[in-house]
Amino acid sequence: MDYVLNFESLDKSALPMVGGKNASLGEMIKAGIRVPPGFAVTTDSYLAFITEAEIKDKIYAVLTDLNPDDVNALNNVAAEVQELIKKAPIPENIQNAIGDGYSQLCNQCVVEIVPVAVRSSATAEDLPTASFAGQQDTYLWVEGTDKVIQNVRKCWASLFTPRAIAYRIKNNFEHEKVLISVGIQKMVNSRAAGVMFTINPTNGDISKVVIEGSWGLGETVVSGSVNPDKFVVDKVMMEINERSISTKHIECVYDVEKGEVVNTDVDEDMQCQCCMEDREIKELVKVAKQIESHYGRPMDIEWAIDKDFSFPKNMFIVQARPETVWSQRKPESKIGGKTGRQLLMEQAMKRIKIPG
Amino acid sequence: MAEDTGRFPDPHEFQVPPELEGWEEMYPTHYLFSQDRAEWEKAQFWYQDKIHAPEPMPPLDLIFQEAWQISLSQYTTRVFCIPPAQGIAQRMLGPYMYICAIPPPPEVVIGEKAQLFEKRVFYVFEHYDELWDKWLYKFRSLGDEMAAVKIPPELPKFVPEAEVLPAPTGCYVSYDLIEAFDTLVNQMFKGWQYHFEMLNLTYLAYLMFADVARKLFPGISESAIGKMVAGAYVSMFRPEEELCRLARLAMSMREVSDVLKSGMSADQKFAELQKLPDGKQWLEEFDKAKDPWFYVSCGSGWFHYEGSWNTNLDIPYGYIKGYVERLENGEKIERSMDEIEKQRDEIVAEYRKLIKTDEDRKSFEDAYNTIRTIYRYAEDHLFWVEHWFHTIWFQKIREIGSLLVKHDMINEVDDIFMFNRYEIPELLTELATGWALGVDIPLRGQYYKDKAEKRKKILDAAKEWNPIPALGVPPEEVAEPFTIMLWGITTDKVKEWLKGVDVAAAEDISEIKGFASSAGVIEGPARVLKLLKDIVDLQPGEILVCPSTNPSWAPVFTKIKAAVTDIGGLTSHAAIVCREYGVPSVTGTGVATQVIKTGDILKVDGDTGVVTIVERKG
Known part of the structure; x- marks a missing residue:
């Protein structure tokens, strides 16, 4: 039984053990994509925890016959379960395994205490047909074994937010079948970060990669708290067909004094500046294409550009999941089955409007 | 200037600077905005044709424009009948040319044309390869005929004996001269009739394919579309390929390459090479390349003063020098045609792979094959018409110019280009008449010389003047394929002009x-x-x-x-x-x-x- 597994040892077959997000990071590392190093706290850790702490049966008992539309009952049950998870002692061997995993990561990064992102990775999450995305928590810039373990526990608890519970009931996922793993990943000290899609999310055009990015950590883009810079890039020609630079008022950064990540104001002269260079855009597109062809489907990817490294070693992928909106639609014909002859005849009849 | 009104100045009211005074007489009268056609002219949208006539127009150089106005338009309106499209009209304002895409005809006519279009156009696409072979043969024959037109070097004191005895030939130099010019004019018009034989259809097919590509891949760049359509083996690139070949040949001839690398002028190099045994062989190869490939113009081919490689041998020799040096450095100088074609095919295949439905994939392939079949025409005709054919014509006209200088009708050979194609027959007739009348007959050489000088001054002054980009009323719609593709007349462009670049x-x-x-x-x-x-x-x-x-x-x-x-x-x-x-x-x-x-x-x-x-x- 493995309580922790290095990302490098993971692939999609590890999904039941490490959840979708972590398995996907392992897949990408195997495909040669630059992913920040880290390890997964497996679902076995979680199971061993709730079993050995003897809270497992209690949890599933309170969840039985819960009406998801009864908000009060839902909130009470959620609070009760979360309380159980927060209070129960974590078995020592699990704590040791996480501690060892963290120390090894520190060694690998050649720093005493490496800041990490702690993210939950549920086993039913991010399946193309069931988007659980964003339902579990993420904790940024966590430093030291104790804090890592603390946040692992929070992630475990996040499996039982009222929203997550209700979602499972309504979509007929059994609570027992949905397990949780946690990813511990080296933080990218990002100058700029954001998301990208290997399909144009506005029209479903799969010949484009659409990148959105802003200053600092990617959370501002993911959460929608800034208008990001946006680039539409042609996959075949690698040309930037469209670029819109927005005013980016805030950025998410690590505050040394507070010891946490905070949203701060962006310097005025930086607000309207493009947050990335063209070569960085093109490098991202290259990686996006690689990821898409690895998975064989349109993907939704989180990326970050590290200020401590130089191009192209500064480009990191921190997350990738299948795109779920357009991928589920049945593709429609755009040309309507016309022949070259019909198309030519149509063109010949055309008049181009020039509005006055 | 006109942004608030959404229209450009009325061409009839627009005043050109006073230093251009007298410009009207340089051009045929039907090229001027006139009161007779004021109502129609006012309602059209005229923009300066910066593609064919970016510079002030020397009177004789207008012949190419005259020829394309007729030819381009007739293929659209009367030959292949692109249903809603009409022709492109031209006018001169000052020494700059303005053009206008005429609005669609009445619906009845559009319907008639649609039927003819269907019947006439698809044949061309289906038989393109064989039509191209015929076209090229026909066109090169015409160019050869033009090159063979005999221009009398001078008007002799008495006609040669051989033309009189044993039997009189019946017509003499006074006629030959006038006929030669008429023939050159006719040949130019004929060449331009050929020029558009398949071009309108090529542009139409290009627009069609671009439209399909944009529907499938919204936002796809024009350069991506261009790259998918372009061919590698194109006549336009042959002049350069010939230079590469000559540079490679020189690599196996030590002394030849030394001469080619030197800083000597083309004439000196020619003289040096003739002294070398290898040099003679190399020059033979150079001569082979010269016709037709060095007939390439140094400019667009539209103006007499641009010259060609043939008339400026320092240019090809200069390029060869660079190529020899690069070969010696171990560099590759040739475009790799196979590589270019391979790359293009890969791009097309990649886009094709991105199409989601079989139906669309089939339409894309069909549209692509349609444009690929005919696109070579757009790429190939250019060298033969605007370069090779025009260069021959300029040479011939200069032969007439030399004769006029010899007989004191103009000062310099190129002054012949200061007279339009209707005026030159008059000038030649006056010269021929004088010659026929006998000795001591006064001719108005000074009249023509003064005229040429005055016109040169107007053209120089026009260079300093920045012509207004457009006149008249912007249209609500455009259907004419050249207007969209070649001149890129779009809403944005018109707006840009309305803003007016000061x-x-x-x-x-x-x-x-x-x-x-x-x-x-x-x-x-x-x-x-x-x-x-x-x-x-x-x-x-x-x-x-x-x-x-x-x-x-x-x-x-x-x-x-x-x-x-x-x-x-x-x-x-x-x-x-x-x-x-x-x-x-x-x-x-x-x-x-x-x-x-x-x-x-x-x-x-x-x-x-x-x-x-x-x-x-x-």
């Missing part, structure tokens, strides 16, 4: 727009070259800024970082070559050579078509 403020302009014709973004120093002969100044790593390029500029493209032109759309020479070399380019800016100065630091964005002047020199 040339007095050229120094204040820091950004100009054109076609995003070859992708990539790059920064570097500008080199503004108005004429090909100035390319000696060009340094490696500079950004070329020029009115337009053509095949004779080809060797320049391996040296430059980016190209910006005044004239030319997405299928212009600069656009095609830049895409091939992976050099960013913005074409058809209209004003680059006016606004940009050599040494300015530019940022050329070939993805968006924007050129920014980052820093002014000094």
